[in-house]
Amino acid sequence: MSESIGARASRKGPRPKHVPLRTCVVCRDKDAKRQFVRIVRTPDEGVQIDPTGKRNGRGAYLCDKFTCWERAVAGTALDRALKADIDADVRNVLSQYADEHFRKDDNVRS
Numbered sequence: 323m324s325e326s327i328g329a330r331a332s333r334k335g336p337r338p339k340h341v342p343l344r345t346c347v348v349c350r351d352k353d354a355k356r357q358f359v360r361i362v363r364t365p366d367e368g369v370q371i372d373p374t375g376k377r378n379g380r381g382a383y384l385c386d387k388f389t390c391w392e393r394a395v396a397g398t399a400l401d402r403a404l405k406a407d408i409d410a411d412v413r414n415v416l417s418q419y420a421d422e423h424f425r426k427d428d429n430v431r432s
Contacts, residue, residue, distance in 0.1 A: 341354050341355075342354070342355045343355070344357075344358050344383045345383065346358060346383055346384055346385040346387075346390055347382045347383060347384065347394065347399045347400060347402075347403040348384065348385075348390040348393045348394050348397075348399050348400075349385060349387065349390050351385055353385070355375060355383075356375075357385065357386065358383035358384060358385055358386075359371065359372075359373075359383065359384050359385075359386070359419075359423075360372040360375045360377075360381045360382070360383055361381065361382045361383075361384060361400060361404065361416070362377045362378075362379040362380065362381045362382075363379050363380045363381075363404040363405070363406050364377065364378060364379035365379070368406075368412065369404060369406060369408055369412045370412075371415070371416070371419055380404055380405060380406075381404075382400055382403035382404050384400075386423075386424055387424070388420055388424040388425055391416065391417070391419075391420035391424060392417075392420070394416065395413045395416050395417050395420070400416075
């Protein structure tokens, strides 16, 4: 009888909240969804940055490291993840976004 009480006691308390994990398409680091920036390909508007993380379309995630953003803009990892050819205009927008949001952090570290 005391064994069954012990089993119930271990389940006491609120259940931990589920935190969705995502993977950076460049460095393959895994972390909580909110730690990444989502890039989305929509049928109507093409490839864009999705600050809410909720837009419809095929998504890919990039972490907050400036080097990952540089490699995503220069390489083909983002093209493969979104299954689309990314044109130069979108690459310029991604590069500007990285400069504004992540360049400062890398300068502080060095």
